[in-house]
Amino acid sequence: CPDTCRVPRVPRMLYPKAHVLQPPRVDVLLMTPWFAPIIWDGTYDSAILDAQFRNTTIGLTVFAIKKYVVFLKLFLETAEKYFMVGHRVIYYILTDRPADVPQIPLQEGRRVVILKVRNYTRWQDVVLHRMEMISNFSQQRFLHEVDYLVSADVDMKFSDHVGVEILSSLFGTLHPGFYASDRQRFTYERRPLSQAYIPEDEGDFYYAAALYGGSVAEVYRLATACHQATLIDKANGIEAVWHEESHLNKYLLYHKPTKVLSPEYVWDERMLRKPPYLRRLRYVAVPKNHAQIRSR
Ligand code: 2GW
Ligand code: MN
Structure with missing residues (x-):
């Protein structure tokens, strides 16, 4: 865990210095009340972060x-362009149809595991x-193969760019439909009988x-806790x-994430109009025909 357990050593680098009296953003919340940074464009320097996270291997589980195999091609092609470029990446593709996983040319240091x-x-x-499968595979192989896991x-x-600025011991993303809502409006599970x-x-x-x-x-x-709650x-x-x-939200309420990603990191252009403070759309929903893709 390079961000918290050990302070990483970085080489000599030249970059503009931060100004204590000129915060980079004044239009959005940059810090949770428990002092986890909220990641927005303009608040970080990728060169410093890339140096801090060099020699990090990231597993992307998807x-x-x-029928959802049809989404893999665009997902992987765009991940090659924007996800953790310059770092070691293992794509873990969990599927019941291994033969339908498309072959995509990968940059050096990146591979697919089906x-x-x-x-x-x-x-x-x-x-x-x-959640059960992520839990099982974490113990079986992820723990031995990668430093961080990203589930998508x-x-x-x-x-757009999704890099090591997101990495931390535990991170979640603000849902694009609710980041400005009062908590009463959140679609949490509201029945006391549920673990969520x-x-x-x-x-x-x-x-x-x-x-x-x-x-x-x-x-x-x-993942283990959410799976247990489901059972x-x-x-x-x-x-x-x-x-x-719902279970993820319950878990993150009582295990505060150490970083929170802004809605730049999950957006839906069909459902939502982009507000001016959302400068970049990094990971966006692909329009799908619900009836067709979800039928058997
Ligand atoms: C999901 C719903 C209805 C029918 C099929 C599926 C389905 C999902 C599937 O047949 N095959 C499959 O691989 N999935 C995986 O689950 C796939 O990775 C997909 O992206 C993910 C979540 O399903 P999705 O994307 O259709 O749900 P969304 O876009 O409404 O996502 C939100 O709500 C979900 C739960 O209802 C999940 O929490 C998801 O993470 C949310 O983003
Ligand atoms: Mn989805």
Whole structure:
């Protein structure tokens, strides 16, 4: 964990100095109340960060079950252009259709690992069981193969820089639909019977399950806890309203993330109008025909 456990050594570098009395952004919140930075354009220097995170290996886990394999090509092609460029990357593609994974030319230091997983009949089980699979594979291989894990939806594309500025022990992303909302409006699970329950008077942010991550050890803890919560819910005959996103939000309420990504890192151009303080759109939803892609 280069960002917290050990202070990394960097070489001599030339860069403009920061001004204590001129904050880089005054239009958005840059820090959570527990002092985790919120990552916005204009607040960081990639050259310094790249030096701090050199020799870091990043695992990008992405599920492509059933028809969702069609999203892989654009996802991978755009990741090659924008995701962790210049760093070591392993794409972990979890799929029930290994033969349908497209061959994409990769830059040096990057490779694809296909992990065959089972599919589920119910789509709710497809999304929920992602936590179980991340937990199992973390112990089996991720812990030994990469430093950080990033978990991403596949029905998205990268459209601008996503680099090591996102890496930290545990990070979540502000959901683009709720970053400006009061906590009462967050679509947390509101039924006390569910393990994902969050009362109306609690909550920091509504986090998107489409992009989160951290050190392998922390993602392993998160995924294991969310999977356990899912099993308890199932035994009690309840399923959280937004599936693993509900459990993720519960976990991140009581395990405060050490970095929070702004909605630059998860956006949907069809659903939302871009406000002026959103200077870059880095990872955006790909339009999909819900009826067609989600049918069997
Ligand atoms: C999901 C819903 C309905 C039918 C199929 C699927 C499905 C999802 C699938 O057949 N195959 C598959 O690989 N997936 C994976 O789950 C894929 O990686 C996809 O990106 C991810 C989440 O499903 P998605 O992208 O259709 O859901 P969204 O875009 O509405 O995402 C949000 O809500 C989800 C839970 O309802 C998740 O929390 C997700 O992380 C959220 O972004
Ligand atoms: Mn999605």
